[in-house]
Amino acid sequence: MNTQSTTVYRASILHFLDDPDKAGEDAYEFFEDGALVVENGKVITTGNFSELEKTLAENVEQVDYRGHLLMPGMIDTHIHFPQVEVIASYGEQLLDWLNNYTFPAERQFEDKEYASKIANFFLDELLKCGTTTALVFGTVHKQSVEAFFEASEKRNTRMICGKVMMNRNAPDFLCDDVESSYTDSRELIERWHANGRQLYAVTPRFAITSTPEQLEKAGQLLEEYPGVYMQTHISENKDEVAFVQELFPQAKDYLDVYDQYKLLGERSVFAHGIHLTPREHQRFRETGSSVSFCPTSNLFLGSGLLDIAELEKEQVAYSVATDVGGGTSFSMLQTLNEAYKVCQLRGNKLSPLKSLYLATLGNARTLKLDDKIGSFKAGNEADFIVIDFNATPLMALKQSKCKTLAEKLFAMIVLGDDRTVKATYVAGQALHLRDSGGN
Structure with missing residues (x-):
């Protein structure tokens, strides 16, 4: 091995090879005293430290995180970077919340300098919470997405973002038009899609x-640029569903609106999907499109309780996301905590292993990026996090009572937040290190 660029990280290591609900114990690898070998920003191998130590050159750099858990970086499949300041806004459900809080906040992003300031804050907040990849909404302004990609490129984070396409039922100051939305999106795709680790998503708001x-x-953009993503919203709120039916009376249902314009496919991610019909489930299944489950947002805005057990039964692909600013935390741990509670209210259980699978390999699979991120498969990009099981006195007390890995992981999910993330590495570089004071 080229020792000049090789680093070995020693810690307890967990990553997933498959869905735990389908593959059981074969779904993951856990090494109590493990080693992750990284070279030039890529994973070389992972395994038991005692075995890998014999294969390493004497002077290879070693970073000792014993007593901590090393996992792949977490992935967020639905989040709005211009809504950072909208988080924790009181008292509304979806449509009023957009009009009263979100649209006025997004107006500020016509200023590129302001957009850059928030983009940098946003990315640092994600990294602090252990999220290394996200599928992100910009605003209607082209420069908001330029600012975001510039900030992401600087950090070398693998991000997917898109300019919102929106030309009606919103304030005039926040509307584009048919031609400008197409032209701006096309120029952003050609400038940023597959440029380094940046990827583009065609983004009609809803x-x-x-x-x-x-x-x-x-739909034309998706046809012209087959590698790009498509992100939008669907069936978040019952009033929204009724309004869509009024606007598109010929459509069979909400999903059919998007279907008619060729917006469904394996890289198409539809946020929420709480109130879907059996016919819509069938079209999701047939096209490989996916639902993004946003539990903190759904609870905060009173939108409803997504039944992921039904999605599983209907073989609808789904992922988990924060949906900041309707969502109430950047932390995927807090999001999984709320996902567990939503499942409880639906009469189902979400195991800790399934939760962490979803936040890593599962979400990577949904985004068709599992050949690059989401696990420690050899050759993958070395995005990973270091988890401190004892980040708070309460966590430490609870962990002292846990007997199994599943118990330890569940307590970490329920009690954890950004303080739980000791370090976040992107392509082998440490971009966030929590100091001993918990910052």
């Missing part, structure tokens, strides 16, 4: 805020 002509242009 059916309510786009005319049929604009949705047609969104």
Whole structure:
């Protein structure tokens, strides 16, 4: 091995090879005293330290995180970077919340300098919480996405972002038009998609805020640039679903609106999907499109309780996301905590292993990025986090009573937040290190 660029991280190590609900104990690898070998920003191998130590050169750099858990970086499949300041805004459900809080906040992003300031804050907050990849909404302003990608490129984070396409049912100051939304999106795709670790998502906000002509242009972009993503919202709120039916009376249902404009596919991610019909489940399954489950947002805005057991039964692909600023935390641990409670209210159990699978390999699979991130498979990009099981006195007390790995992980999910993340590495570089004071 080229020892000049090789680093060995020693810790307890957990990563997933498959869905624990399907593969049981074969779904993951756990090494109590493990080693992760990283070279030039890529994973070389992982395994038991005692075995790998014999294969390493004497002067290879070693970083000792014994007593901590090393995992792949977490992945967030739905989040709005311009809504950082909207988080924790009181008293509304979806449509009023957009009009009263979100749209006025997004107006500020016509200023590139302001967009850059928030983009940098946003990315640092994600890294602090252990999230290394996200599928991100910008605003209607092209420069908001330029600012975001510039900030991401500086950190070498693997991010997916898109300019919102929105030409009706929103304030005039926040609307584009059919042609400008297409042209701006096309220019952003050509500048940023697959440029380093940056990827692009065609982003009609939702059916309510786009005319049929604009949705047609969104479909045209997907046809012209087959590697890009598509992100939007669906069936978050019952009033929203009814409004879509009014606007598109010929559509069979909400999903059919998007289907008519060729927006479904394996890289199409639909946030929420709480109130879907059996026919919509069938089209999700047939097209490989996926639902992004946003528990903290769904609870905060009173939107409803997504039944992921039903999605599993219907073989609908799904992922888990924060949906900041409707969501109430950047932390995927806090998001998984709330996901567990939503499942409880639906009469189902979400195991800690399944939770952490979803936040890593599962979300990577949904984004068709599992050949690059989400596990410690040899050759993957070395995005990983170091978890402190004893980050708070309460966590330490609880961990002292845990007897199994599953118990330790569950307590970490329920009690954990950004303080639990001791370090975040992106392509083998430490971008966040929590000091001893918990900052």
